[in-house]
Amino acid sequence: MPSERREVTLRFLAEPADVNFGGKVHGGILMKWIDQAGYACASGWSGSYCVTAYVGGIAFEQPVAIGHLVEVRARIALTGRTSMHIAVDVFSRGLRETQWVRTTHCLIVFVAMDEAGRPQPVPAWTPESDADRLLAAYAGDMKAHSAQLEALRASWLAPMDGGR
Numbered sequence: 001m002p003s004e005r006r007e008v009t010l011r012f013l014a015e016p017a018d019v020n021f022g023g024k025v026h027g028g029i030l031m032k033w034i035d036q037a038g039y040a041c042a043s044g045w046s047g048s049y050c051v052t053a054y055v056g057g058i059a060f061e062q063p064v065a066i067g068h069l070v071e072v073r074a075r076i077a078l079t080g081r082t083s084m085h086i087a088v089d090v091f092s093r094g095l096r097e098t099q100w101v102r103t104t105h106c107l108i109v110f111v112a113m114d115e116a117g118r119p120q121p122v123p124a125w126t127p128e129s130d131a132d133r134l135l136a137a138y139a140g141d142m143k144a145h146s147a148q149l150e151a152l153r154a155s156w157l158a159p160m161d162g163g164r
């Protein structure tokens with residue numbers, strides 16, 4: 001699998017329709033852009049339709065101003081049998097500026113689906129550089145912790161769901 005297929009970068013112009021109540025880009029718009037970049041990356045890597053299984057560790061580090069150029073960079077960090085763990089970073093800058101500022105980061109898990117709607121195997125990603133290996137270790141660590149969080153979530157939701 002060519003390693004250039006491992007990464008997708010999308011760019012958007014933050015426009016007035018994207019505004020939140022505080023005058024900056026709405027968090028939901030950022031999440032949509034993150035999901036689009038992640039989907040393009042996952043689908044390109046696997047060669048199939050993919051679904052979002054999990055969004056983890058999302059951090060809105062800086063607000064994004066309306067009128068700024070926004071770059072959303074999605075990279076395969078780790079692959080499982082049918083899943084792809086994708087690191088997404090969002091950067092923004094004013095149109096007349098040169099310095100990009102990272103505003104948001106998260107890890108998303110996509111699962112490749114076959115035509116019958118079942119998870120299907122994906123090509124394995126083999127880290128090539130020290131930076132790739134660091135990213136894969138980070139995604140593996142986050143995966144282990146999200147499994148713990150998932151068990152915690154299930155244990156709290158079960159009694160609450162019973163009260164519905």
Ligand SMILES: CC(C)(COP(=O)(O)OP(=O)(O)OC[C@H]1O[C@@H](n2cnc3c(N)ncnc32)[C@H](O)[C@@H]1OP(=O)(O)O)[C@@H](O)C(=O)NCCC(=O)NCCS
Nearest residue numbers: 050051052053054079080081082083084109111119146150
């Ligand atoms: C994601 C989904 C296909 C997984 O189905 P499933 O029956 O759990 O399938 P499997 O047990 O075979 O798991 C498939 C893969 O998903 C991963 N996965 C499932 N749930 C996960 C979760 N909560 N977090 C991270 N990975 C998850 C599994 O680890 C497995 O990965 P692997 O094959 O690399 O080991 C299913 O839960 C689903 O369809 N969810 C809804 C997706 C959706 O509507 N997304 C929003 C719109 S795209």
